[in-house]
Amino acid sequence: MNIVQKVEHWGDLHHTKWLDIIRMALGLLILGKGISFISDTGVQQEWIVQNNTFGFSGLMAVVVLHIVAFVHLVGGLLIMIGLVTRFAVVIQIPILVGAIFFVNMTRGLSFLNSELWLSVIVLLLLILFWIVGSGPYSVDHVIKTKRPLRNVE
Secondary structure, eight states: OOOHHHHHHHHHHTTOOOHHHHHHHHHHHHHHHHHHHHHTTHHHHHHHHHHHHGOHHHHHHHHHHHHHHHHHHHHHHHHHTSSSHHHHHHHHHHHHHHHIIIIGGOSSTTTOOOHHHHHHHHHHHHHHHHOOOSSSHHHHHHHHOOOOOOOOO
């Protein structure tokens, strides 16, 4: 067993059921953020172009925003239902790191910057669910424990 399999095995054995409620809420929060990105693309595109983040042009900003929105929508749904949770979490982590360092840090590192602290908490929860996995109330668990169908003749 390599180190990743050991961590996954440990996480599967030590997952409490109340963590599934937190996982579902986290997925719902990320899904909501994806919906927010889709509904306010003009404001976010203007902010990216205005702050010249990574030297994006208007078209590049739109493409990046749509990719982030798609990843949040799909990833949030997968995390919420508990299907391929570790993969869904891993694809969210770079987006949250970018949100923390390139978006929220420009607004200042203070206790009043609630978006920064929410992003940090979400990042920590994503790392937690990367380690512990989806849990007993998930589609992953149903797929793992399902018995194979027998040949009926």
